[in-house]
Amino acid sequence: MSFELFMECERLNFTGLDLLNIDIKLRIKNAFKELSEFKTLHEELTKEWEIQQEKKTNPIPPNLRVKIEKQLKGWREDDNNYFVSTKGSKAVFESIKEQPCVAVTGSFGMGKTAIIKNVALLMRSNGYIVVPVTDPLEIKKYKHPIEKNLFVVKNFCGKCDLEEEELEAWNNCGVEFDENCKLLVTCKLQVYRAIRHETLNNITFHECNLISNDICLSLNERQSIARKYDINILDIVDSIEFYNCFPLLCKYFTDSNINDAKTFFKHPFEVFETQFEMLQTLGANGKVCALMALLMFYDHIPKTMITGDTKWNVKYIIANTSKICKLGTEDSCITIHKELENLIDTYVVKKEGVYHALNERIFNLLLDYFGNQMTGPLISYSCTSFIRERFQLSDPIKNKEDYNMFRYVGSDQKGIKVYSSTTWDKVGPNAVILTDVEYRKLYVDRMLKDLSNGYVNDVFQNPNRFHVFFFEYLNHRDGIELLQLLKKTDITDGSTPMIAHCRGTTYVHSSDEKLNDIFLRWLIDNGCPINVGNVQGETAIFHAAVSNNSRMIETLINHKGDTNICTTEGYSPLHVACLYGYSQIANILLISGANCHTITTKGNTPLHAACCNGHTFIVTELLQRGADLSISNNNGHTPLDLARLNEHYDIFQNIMIYSNTK
Structure with missing residues (x-):
């Protein structure tokens, strides 16, 4: 036995039990304290070792890691404040x-970026x-060799158009993506579609x-x-359902402190x-x-128009559109x-092979922007229907006198002022108002020019006339x-200026009536033919009857x-009045000598039309004018x-009574 052990045994023999327990507890306590200190030191050394190892393995520089952490903190704040799952x-x-x-695609403003941040x-x-x-x-530079990586990219390969150089850089990045190295990107839909055609x-x-x-x-x-905003x-x-970019509109509305939500969201x-x-x-x-091109062709571009054998006027519009947009012809x-x-x-939306703006509001936004940016080219080169519908020579509210034509239609009307309260009491639906004199001249x-080229309907149904x-x-x-212009016929349906003016003209206010009647008399006074029909044989009187005017x-x-000129299918203006029940029109025509015995190619007289559609008053008037009850149509029906x-x-009863009294 060693001397130290012997002395310890002797000490224990003379030590009381209580004192012995106290001594043992004290020693155990000190041992735990020392163990805790060793544990803390071990943790510190382990952490330091991990830091040193991370410095060797984590390729992201410490300053960049701090920057990324700050960036992710901002993401989290935005996510908490505005993100909706x-x-x-x-x-x-x-x-x-x-x-x-994974590529998150869509049009602008759909919340693609907010989604990839949240994810x-x-x-x-x-x-x-x-x-x-x-x-x-x-990615190759900062990819961690051991940990799992997620690289996040905004606007992959371009903000609005495919960037070929960026695409080439991605092809050459040399990174294999897998479970431990993932890629999450946003990509504009038009860019992503272009990428699909590339390698x-x-x-x-x-x-x-x-x-x-x-x-x-x-x-x-x-x-x-x-509600989040x-x-x-x-x-x-x-x-709320009109725009794909609704999340962006909400953010812009709030960030810009706009007060009128209804107006802003209607036309952002x-x-x-x-x-x-x-x-x-x-x-x-x-x-x-x-x-x-959507504007130039007035929101109607058939695929065949730009992929097939196009007409000269289509080629003309496309060539000039390409020129003003700095696109090679x-x-x-x-x-x-x-x-x-x-x-x-x-x-854009494509329906049955025809390209249109996504909806009417998108078209109006295009018109507002490009209509002011490229007013001259739109006037010069767009299709005739766009010219007719989407321009106004001045603001009728601010310039009512611009719509006073009386001084041009005869001395008896001088000094009288009138303007149309329905056609011109407000700015048209997203029309481009031409306040510049040069643009007015260009427009007229x-x-x-359109009239000379035979687009009669587009000119004489244009409110600017x-x-x-x-x-x-x-x-x-x-x-x-002037007479040559007024004798022009439309290249599509052969309508004269008189027919074009009378087609679809209805009156709501007395000023409408005066304005249209003045224009009609001006056409008559200047030699525009009244009784010339279009290719279907429809005259100005026929269309006035259709309009119940x-x-x-x-x-x-x-x-x-002439009230008795019939269409190629044999319909007279009186047929029209009888079909639709326009009793006043029927009365005027009959008083003026309209023939109540005209027969269509299907064998129907005006009386057939009135009886078929239940217009009792007109039937009575036709019978009083001697309409023939015995005529059968092609189906054998009287x-x-x-x-x-x-x-x-x-x-039926009225006819039976009338037949019995004859």
Whole structure:
């Protein structure tokens, strides 16, 4: 036994039990204290070792890690304040958990960026290192060799158009994406569609298209987003489903402190103006040209128009559109077609092979922007229907005197002022108002050019024909030139200016009646033919009857208008009045000598028409004028048969009584 052990045993023999227990407890306590100190030291040394190891293995520099942390903190704050979980965000999260590469696509302002930020934060909670990058080379540089990585990219391969150099950089990045290295990107839909036609090495995206029916924003989700931004749902009920970029509109409305939600959401020009300017600034000439083409062809571009053997006037419009948009005229049709396809669901919709603006409001926003940016080219080169519908020579509210034509139609009317209270009491639906004199001259020149080229309907159904500026131009033509213009017939249906003016003209206020009657008399006084029909044989009186315009019919009859000229199918103006039950028109025509025995190619007389449609008063008047009850149509039916078959028993009884009294 050693001396130390012997001495310890001797000490214990002489130590009391209590003192021994106290000594043992003290020693145990000190041992635990020492153990705790050793444990703390071990943890510190382990942490320091891990830091040193991380410095060796984590390729992201410490200063950049601090920057990323700050960036992710900002994401989290935005996420907490404004983010609304949707079908789209849930689909993206589920996709990135299963797929190495996910592209969140859609048009601008749909919340693509907000979704990938939210999903990135969720993936971070699942153990991924989240690294926002802008350059594909950064992925290879910052990829952690051991930990799981999620690289986040905004506007993959371009903001509004495919950037070929960026696509090439991604092809050369040399990174294999897998379970431990994932890629989550946002990509404008038009860019993504362009990418699909290119080669993308080592990257196969799973697309989450936020416009697709399965994950697009529902009405409830849109309402939830609006509430997040403290927007009253009742103020935007008419606009909440019109725009794909609804999340951006809500953000812009709040950030800009706009007060009138109803007006802003109905026509959010400021937001779209920024997008249109971006297209022009970034040189996306093909897309600008495609959008301009929607205006030039008045929201109607059949695919065959730009891919097939096009007519000269279509080629003329396309060539000039390409020129003003700084797009080469060679193969411009192919470029416009490609860009229209790429812009589907962003600005464009394709229905039955025809391209249109996504909806009427998008078209009006395009008109507001490009109508002011490119007013001259639109006047000079757009189709005639666009010229007719979407320009006003001046504001009728501010310039009512511009619509006073009386000083041009005869000395007996001088000094009288009138303007149309229905056609011109307000600015037309998103019309471009031409306040500049040069644009007015250009516009009137275009109207006269269209008239010379045979677009009679488009000129004489154009509300601007009532404007004094147009009348000044017409009245400055010499008599022969003016007569030649007024004898023009439409290249489509052969209508004369008289027919075009009478077609669809109805009166709501007395000022309408005066204005249209004055114009009609001006046409008559200057030699425009009254009794010339179009290719269907329809005359001005026929169309006045269709419009139920008794004043116009009286004017035409008083100037030797023939009431008995029939269409190629045998319909007279009296047939029209009998079909629609226009009793006043029927009375005027019969008093003026209209033939009640005319027969259509189907064998129907005016009496057949009135009996078939149940117009009792007109039937009585026709019978009093000697209409023949015995005539059978091609189906073998007399007027009495048609009254019975269509259950017009009052007419049936009246005819029976009339027959018995003869």
